[in-house]
Amino acid sequence: MDENRLKLGFGLMRLPKFEDGTIDVEQVKKMVDLFIEAGGTYFDTAFAYPGSEEAIRQALVERYPRDSYTLASKLMCSPDMNSEEEAKNEFNISLERTQAGYFDYYLLHAIQRGNYKKYEEFRIWDYVKQLKEKGLVKHYGFSFHGDPELLKELLAQHPDVDFVQLQINYADWENPGVKSKENLEICREHGKKVVVMEPVKGGILADPIPTVKEIFDKADPDASYASWAVRFVASQEGIFKVLSGMSSIAQMENNLSYMKDFRPLNEEEEKVIEAAQEAIDADQSIPCTGCRYCTEGCPMEIPIPDIFAVENRRKGSPEFRTKREYVIVTTGKGKASDCLQCGQCESVCPQHLPIISLLEKCRELED
Numbered sequence: 001m002d003e004n005r006l007k008l009g010f011g012l013m014r015l016p017k018f019e020d021g022t023i024d025v026e027q028v029k030k031m032v033d034l035f036i037e038a039g040g041t042y043f044d045t046a047f048a049y050p051g052s053e054e055a056i057r058q059a060l061v062e063r064y065p066r067d068s069y070t071l072a073s074k075l076m077c078s079p080d081m082n083s084e085e086e087a088k089n090e091f092n093i094s095l096e097r098t099q100a101g102y103f104d105y106y107l108l109h110a111i112q113r114g115n116y117k118k119y120e121e122f123r124i125w126d127y128v129k130q131l132k133e134k135g136l137v138k139h140y141g142f143s144f145h146g147d148p149e150l151l152k153e154l155l156a157q158h159p160d161v162d163f164v165q166l167q168i169n170y171a172d173w174e175n176p177g178v179k180s181k182e183n184l185e186i187c188r189e190h191g192k193k194v195v196v197m198e199p200v201k202g203g204i205l206a207d208p209i210p211t212v213k214e215i216f217d218k219a220d221p222d223a224s225y226a227s228w229a230v231r232f233v234a235s236q237e238g239i240f241k242v243l244s245g246m247s248s249i250a251q252m253e254n255n256l257s258y259m260k261d262f263r264p265l266n267e268e269e270e271k272v273i274e275a276a277q278e279a280i281d282a283d284q285s286i287p288c289t290g291c292r293y294c295t296e297g298c299p300m301e302i303p304i305p306d307i308f309a310v311e312n313r314r315k316g317s318p319e320f321r322t323k324r325e326y327v328i329v330t331t332g333k334g335k336a337s338d339c340l341q342c343g344q345c346e347s348v349c350p351q352h353l354p355i356i357s358l359l360e361k362c363r364e365l366e367d
């Protein structure tokens with residue numbers, strides 16, 4: 001596996017976009033150049049990231065020799081998928097979109113309690129092993145959002161997986177819904193290398209709550225909030241790569257500034273992180289990362305993450321402004337009160353949020 005010295009991986013889920021929603025490929029090219037110049041090699045896309053595979057073809061595959069980088073992609077069995085063929089064909093589409101010839105890393109995407117049986121039903125584990133035998137995939141693994149018991153089960157059933165991708169960040173370290181620490185320990189026990197996703201929790205920790213900002217500002221006013229988050233995960237034992245879903249040249253430059261010559265957290269800095277964890281535990285905000293996995297299958301087209309973002313901004317904001325924001329995000333879409341409580345969203349939420357009851361609370365924004 002790619003043990004290149006730069007532990008940072010370039011996550012391609014949140015690439016820079018123009019106002020019309022299309023990806024700014026020229027900016028992505030500059031980000032790719034900066035990343036490679038700093039010794040980066042690991043790029044992480046997925047079938048399910050709109051436009052990402054095509055963008056990385058233009059920004060990377062068509063511009064650099066194939067052996068100078070490693071590319072990861074993922075196969076997602078979405079809840080509304082009806083056939084094995086449809087699922088398996090995602091691999092061919094990903095290869096076609098990227099023109100990469102093969103994937104260095106290939107993952108079963110976002111496995112958790114609500115969907116893992118679908119991957120078994122469609123025999124995706126065997127399929128990916130066959131792709132590896134054919135040389136179309138060099139290493140295979142899975143990205144995981146489930147509980148430790150399920151992780152143990154999967155590693156026992158599939159002992160030859162090469163790596164596991166886990167959500168790890170200081171806010172979720174001991175979060176009972178995510179259990180970052182416990183899942184990492186299980187992977188270590190099974191001798192599996194770990195790729196980290198969401199080290200900045202979908203951007204939340206790059207702009208954390210005021211109490212956390214205060215703690216970090218006091219400890220080191222020059223360090224970015226994201227640097228604390230990324231360095232925390234990169235300092236853990238058994239971490240192979242830390243993915244950061246970068247959306248701008250500025251974010252790339254910032255990440256490279258502390259990851260190029262990576263220095264693990266020292267004892268004093270670990271204490272600062274502990275204080276930040278305590279401040280987060282005391283906070284009541286909804287920890288939604290805005291991944292939008294929940295919105296795709298919602299029969300009422302409720303913009304769940306946008307409603308949660310309005311709810312989170314409610315504190316300290318005048319009531320009329322919050323209500324206006326709520327009207328803006330829900331116009332032409334479903335409202336919190338339209339929820340049918342079907343549970344589709346909760347079955348796919350990687351953060352295991354009790355979306356139905358949270359939406360009930362958000363109904364107050366409609367009064």
Ligand code: SF4
Pocket residue numbers: 297298299300301302304338339340341342343344345346355356359
């Ligand atoms: S439970 Fe409510 S919000 Fe969730 S998918 Fe069903 S209707 Fe949409």
Ligand code: SF4
Pocket residue numbers: 287288289290291292293294295304305348349350351352353355
């Ligand atoms: S509610 Fe869950 S699935 Fe939906 S955007 Fe937030 S974190 Fe993602």
